[in-house]
Amino acid sequence: MIALARLFLLLFVLLTVLYVSLSIWSRRTRRRKLGEDFDEGDREYGDIRDAYVRKGLEDYDDSFRRRLILLVYVVPVVVIAYIIYVVNYT
Template identity: 35%
Template sequence: MVFARFLVILLILQSVAYVAVLMHLRGNKRHRLQDAWQRADSAEDRDTYVRTRLARYTDRLSLRLALAIYLVPLGVIGLIIYLTNKT
């Protein structure tokens, strides 16, 4: 019961962190793409240029970010459990 509550809180925090980090990284990428469009001087208009590349970036990023944000804390918790209870 306490364990379930702990898991729920952990999941909520991880989801909030996932969304926040994803938005932040996408925003940075968007700015970089806008600068790159100006430098590249391509035939596409700016919105299309940014949107297609941003979509590709998000696809690649979202899986790796989800793995990192959801699995790494579990690993850390496992390590803490081992270190605390091993005496």
């Protein structure tokens, strides 16, 4: 039982590092794309690039895409639980 607890603790730490890395990467990518959109002429906010990017990132913070990154925690745990079930009970 202690080995299982150790596995889940290690998994949690690794998944947290992966989640933070994916979140930072996704936010930077979105920021870059917003800057490119502004530079191409999408000037809804006039010539204030920072305001345009800030508004876009606020929209991104509430987006479904950002919430999908939380699957980094769910999918591996479900897969491990399924493997444990199949190995022990079938």
